[in-house]
Amino acid sequence: MCGKGESEECCPVKDILARFGDKWSIYTILMLGKQEKLRFNELKAQITGVSQRMLTVTLRSLEEDGLVSRAVYPEIPPRVEYSLTPLGKSLLLQLLALADWAKLNINQILEARERYSKKTQPIS
């Protein structure tokens, strides 16, 4: 059962989602899913608002979980390429399904939000 005793152990979902439930991980995975191999600054350019620090942190975390692999080429100037591991690709499939759901239902959610704001703030 979930949530009765040690929620961490019995419910890996929470643990897993705690990892890529942050601001940038999912984005990063989706980007790497589109293009197979990307260099640091290519990724940074595509993820729009991300700072280099957060991208570094995110990539490290994904690497730690075995979702992303990091290839360093000892050249001058240095080159580092990131790509999804097989595990990362299998997660990608789930995220794409979730993305499809989101695209399909975004309007319903936006409508619900409007209805909600009108219900709580019938002011003016």
Next chain:
Amino acid sequence: MCGKGESEECCPVKDILARFGDKWSIYTILMLGKQEKLRFNELKAQITGVSQRMLTVTLRSLEEDGLVSRAVYPEIPPRVEYSLTPLGKSLLLQLLALADWAKLNINQILEARERYSKKTQPIS
């Protein structure tokens, strides 16, 4: 394309996930998926570590997005029952798929983490 210009608009995924990508939303949805109808304190008891404030906030947010419905019974003492809306149930399906993925791959991830920690800290 995602991430080139207005990432919010072109990628509803991010927006959606920003909503239930927090600490408790997914848990809450999974709980409501199991039991159909739950009162506030029942939920609170099952979600283990959640504070009553965070549960309130989470439920409000889910209600606002039309994922959860809230039924208030004007009794003494008051009773409030929460349940998933049809939209919430459709999301539940996605989350269950994600949960399955997590359960299936949690070991690989844990192994990857161990490998990583040994790679970076060969100390002692």
Next chain:
DNA sequence: CGGGATCCCAGAAGATACTG
């Protein structure tokens, strides 16, 4: 070029107390 290290702040979230 691809980061690591440090500083700092806003906002998220916990604890506690009060209320209809």
Next chain:
DNA sequence: CAGTATCTTCTGGGATCCCG
């Protein structure tokens, strides 16, 4: 019982500087 209000504490994440 199911919240709201307030206070405090903690953490995510931006800015900046530096280094191989």
